[in-house]
Amino acid sequence: MYRFLSDISFAPDEGARSPHVTLTYAQSLDGKIAGRHGKQLILSGPQSMTATHILRSKHDAILVGIGTVLNDDPRLTVRLNPEDLPQGSGPVQHPQPIILDSTLRFPTTAKLVLPTSLKKPWIFTSPIHDFQRKRDLEALGAKVYVLDVDAQGHLSLPDLLSTLHQLSIQSLMVEGGAGVISSFLKSGLVQSFLLTIAPVYVGVDGINAVDNAEAAPVFENISYHTLGRDVMMVARPHYQ
Numbered sequence: 001m002y003r004f005l006s007d008i009s010f011a012p013d014e015g016a017r018s019p020h021v022t023l024t025y026a027q028s029l030d031g032k033i034a035g036r037h038g039k040q041l042i043l044s045g046p047q048s049m050t051a052t053h054i055l056r057s058k059h060d061a062i063l064v065g066i067g068t069v070l071n072d073d074p075r076l077t078v079r080l081n082p083e084d085l086p087q088g089s090g091p092v093q094h095p096q097p098i099i100l101d102s103t104l105r106f107p108t109t110a111k112l113v114l115p116t117s118l119k120k121p122w123i124f125t126s127p128i129h130d131f132q133r134k135r136d137l138e139a140l141g142a143k144v145y146v147l148d149v150d151a152q153g154h155l156s157l158p159d160l161l162s163t164l165h166q167l168s169i170q171s172l173m174v175e176g177g178a179g180v181i182s183s184f185l186k187s188g189l190v191q192s193f194l195l196t197i198a199p200v201y202v203g204v205d206g207i208n209a210v211d212n213a214e215a216a217p218v219f220e221n222i223s224y225h226t227l228g229r230d231v232m233m234v235a236r237p238h239y240q
């Protein structure tokens with residue numbers, strides 16, 4: 001069922017000075033990734049959730065925005081049954097968690113910085129951040145990196161990717177949330193796109209996956225894969 005994931009290369013292009021970027025998330029039939037006020041929803045069924053964890057295992061790093069940390073308190077680890085591990089993949093490799101957090105709102109109580117967390121997060125922030133919080137997070141094992149901001153006040157994604165390249169990250173999986181999905185979709189920096197579509201409606205109060213689609217790419221090399229009750233769309237974005 002998951003063979004198609006092994007056919008995708010998540011390696012960077014030859015000579016590239018930034019990692020391969022994969023954008024992946026789960027949405028409802030009406031394009032929502034969360035419920036009212038951002039309520040976390042389990043949209044993916046068991047098979048597409050397994051596909052997401054296989055994808056996590058195939059990337060060096062996994063990225064979410066601070067909105068997702070504050071809302072979901074995620075672990076961002078690989079959790080797979082032994083029979084679902086890709087053949088010949090060896091022991092599970094957990095991706096490096098990476099968080100975009102412009103002002104350092106990252107809570108010192110988050111699961112990602114618990115003593116039991118497998119890999120402590122790398123948190124990217126702007127020059128205008130909470131300096132005491134930086135010290136507190138570093139004391140818990142997190143690494144904090146400072147990036148410039150773009151014209152919209154968001155952390156510069158090209159600078160992020162070039163820093164990750166210097167840190168030997170070759171593949172980056174972007175999971176969300178809405179703000180981060182929108183920024184990456186428009187950025188022209190995504191090489192692989194994998195979208196889980198769950199057969200449910202969330203309703204108008206839910207959180208849209210993208211704020212506006214003006215600078216969104218068109219898609220090439222499209223395929224669709226049935227995973228239980230869900231469909232996963234796999235495609236390569238093309239920016240005109």
Ligand SMILES: NC(=O)C1=CN([C@@H]2O[C@H](COP(=O)(O)OP(=O)(O)OC[C@H]3O[C@@H](n4cnc5c(N)ncnc54)[C@H](O)[C@@H]3O)[C@@H](O)[C@H]2O)C=CC1
Pocket residue numbers: 024025026027032033034035037038039040041043064065066067068069071072100101102103154155156157175176177178179180181183184207
């Ligand atoms: N269904 C799914 O697959 C997923 C759903 N979610 C849902 O998404 C929601 C959270 O989404 P958001 O509130 O939009 O938070 P988000 O996780 O997208 O974080 C947005 C924040 O990241 C920071 N940021 C820094 N640089 C940025 C940049 N270049 N572009 C965008 N943001 C940047 C800003 O502080 C911004 O407020 C939650 O409800 C969560 O449950 C999150 C991940 C996956």
Ligand SMILES: Nc1nc(O)c(N)c(N[C@@H]2O[C@H](COP(=O)(O)O)[C@@H](O)[C@H]2O)n1
Pocket residue numbers: 025026040041042043044048049052064068072073074075076077175176196
């Ligand atoms: N693939 C997928 N399907 C859903 O239905 C989801 N709600 C998500 N959410 C993402 O997974 C994170 C939770 O990860 P952990 O289980 O804590 O490792 C959540 O924060 C979203 O990024 N994904």
